[in-house]
Amino acid sequence: MTKPKLRKETILLNMGPQHPSTHGVIDFFLEVDGEEVVGAEVKMGYLHRAVERLAEFRTYPQIFPLVDRLDYLSAHHSEFAYALAVEKLLQVDVPERADHIRVILVELKRIASHLLFYGAFAMDAGSVTPFLYAWREREKVMDLLEDVCGIRLHPNYFRFGGVREDLPPGFLEQTINFVDKLPFFLDEYEAMLGENEIFQVRTIGIGKVSPKRAINLGLTGPYLRGTGLKWDLRRDEPYSVYPKFDFEIPTGKQGDCFDSYKVRIEEMRQSGRIIKQAIEKIPDGPIRTSLPKKVIKPPKGEAYARVESPRGELGVYVVSDGSARPYRLKVRAPSFTNVQAFPELAKNHLIADAVMIIGALDPVIGEVDR
């Protein structure tokens, strides 16, 4: 009697759309051989709200609340990119003070967003405590932002040619106070998670990618800098008042999950530096250029503006036909492009490591689906 041949086959596994480690409603469709991922596909669209299409039916200022809801963890950046694009069309200048206010808020939001990444990433690795620590500081940042914008997540604070309101009294002192303490918090975080051996084993060498591959896959943001490529739009394609400030661009070496984690921690320190310099240099003066007409009608044309959001290159492309509503609005969302690299990064890793890779790519689903 011959022995029956052992049948081997791979299993198709839906990780999502309802899964705690996907950070939202997105489906990572895995093909697994035992515990190993041999193939993957990303299925999205569960949160598609057709924001770009809705924008064609709204006037220019009415679109600020819409773009807020794309990347809801760093809404200031979406507003920033949109404001810059339309300002290019309108060809208006922004007063110095408004530019400084914008930079302070945007960098505060970057810290808040990276803190959330830190907490969620630690949770992905199976450690709950760091999340609570990160939340402690994130609340402080959110309180500061609430003082200025009146709301925590969806500020609707930017305006064409400036910002909505001036800073409240005492805000700058409180911010300096927070930024001064930030390096100590970050040291604490590093001691808690980054220097933890279990965490290092879980992240070093996971999701490795070379700079060349990363560029071709369209990766941007901390994951790209983790590969060692020194590229940051704040320095390489300067916008607003960033050229005035002195800051470094942290990079990694291997391009794995650990490097992207390290880059984010270091970025928070640099954001703190930028905020401090901005507060020192903030001039008095107007906070908004008054536009000549009440109804904003940019001249015929098109413009693309991009900013460095916590997740990468966030750009807004606007086409105007001269009316009060944009003819076409397109948002280049970093999360949408970054998740594209997931099948390649996760290949030949364990399912538990795929979870870490999703965490390191840090997609916000509102932005993936738009």
Next chain:
Amino acid sequence: MQKELMEAIASRFNEADFNPTGSLSHPVLTVKKEHLLEVAKELKTNNKFSFDHLSFVTVVDHLDRFELIYVLNSYKHHHSLFLKTNLPRENPEAPSVVHLWETADFHEREVYDLYGVKFAGHPGLKRILLAADFPGHPFRKDHPLVNDEAYLLKEGYPKEKSD
């Protein structure tokens, strides 16, 4: 920097219809559909340009034609470009650039999903954001914003086969 790039492009692609004025933010290169792949390859591989980063691909619906836009950037030279081509509104089809920039994969699928532009040579062209059986391509200007049943049930409305 932008001026140098425009001169280099003008000297290399004299046969392509180059728009020297550009948009408000970027220089624009408009080519015929037949030349698109050739020009894209040259822009990526020629050391003078080395556009190694594709920001996104999108379409603007001009009612009489589709304008397909590729936003290209270079990490080496720090310059950017809008590469454009025009497609007819009936059965729009363009060559895929996935083999040049793998980023184009999702972006081309999105354009196909929302505008119905087909990309020849794309490795897996199917809907990305909408359900497979969604009728029509909702970002086209003539698609109603609200779900109008009478419109959707109209005879002869193109129904996509599920993929």
